[in-house]
Amino acid sequence: MLQAEVLKTLASARRLEILHVLARGPIEVGRLAEAIGATQPNVSQHLGVLRAAGIVDAERDGREVRYRLADPDVMVACDVMRRVLARRLTRLGAMASSGAITPPAVRINPIAR
Amino acid sequence: MLQAEVLKTLASARRLEILHVLARGPIEVGRLAEAIGATQPNVSQHLGVLRAAGIVDAERDGREVRYRLADPDVMVACDVMRRVLARRLTRLGAMASSGAITPPAVRINPIAR
DNA sequence: GGCACTCATCAGCGCCTGCGCATATGTCGA
C-alpha cells in the first residue's frame, strides 16, 4: 500500500510541526530548527524524510538551504484530517456530557499498550 | 500534536486495507480477516486501534461483531492524500522521462533507511 | 450444563524509528 508510506511520513508530530512552519513560507534549516525547538541534525533528518517523500523541496542559497512545500495540497489533506478529528472529538464530547460514558454495548479491546 | 495520533493510526498498510474493505460496508471480524489475508487476532488488534481512535464502530450481532466506518469522511481524507500522492508520482515520472534523473542541484540527504 | 463458534486479550519477540552526539561535506570570505 503506497498510501501508507505517505501517511507514515506525515505521522510524526515533529514532521507536522515542520510542515506547519513551512506552510508559512520557505525557510532555512537553522531557523526551522530554532522555530520548533529541535536540534539541527534532527530537523535535517526529518527534512530528508519529507524530501524523499516528495513533500518538500530544497534549494541551496549560498551556504544555506531553503526548504519549501512541494505541494500545498498536503496542507489541504491535513486540514481534512483535522476536520475529521474535530468531529470525532465533538462526538466523544457529546457522549461524555450525555452521561453515556463507556456505553458497554459490546466491550471490545482497546489493544492495550 | 493530536493530529499526529490520527495519522499514526492510519499510517499502516494493514489498517488502510481494513478501512478499504469497511468502505464497502459493514463486515464481521472473521470475514474481514479472510478478506485481507491476515490472522484473526491481528485483525482484532488493528480494529481495536481503529476503534480507540473513533474511526470505526462495532456492533454485536449474535456471536459475531460487525464493524463499520464511524465517519465516512475518513475515506475522503484518504482520497485527498491519494490525490497528492498521485500528483507526486506524476511529477517524479515527468522528471525521470525528461532526463532530469537525480538533478543534484543540491544533493541532500535521503536519511537512509 | 456442555460444546462449538466468534472474537478479544495476553505474552513474547524482532524490527523499525526517532533521538542525541560526533563528524563529514559543502560553501563563503580573507
Next chain:
DNA sequence: TCGACATATGCGCAGGCGCTGATGAGTGCC
C-alpha cells in the same frame, strides 16, 4: 588554502509497533 559557518551523515541506543501463538471471554445451540 585555511577557518568559520550551515547542513548532511554515521553510529549507537532506547522505545514503540506489528506479528504470531496460546488463551480467555461472550454467545447460541443441543
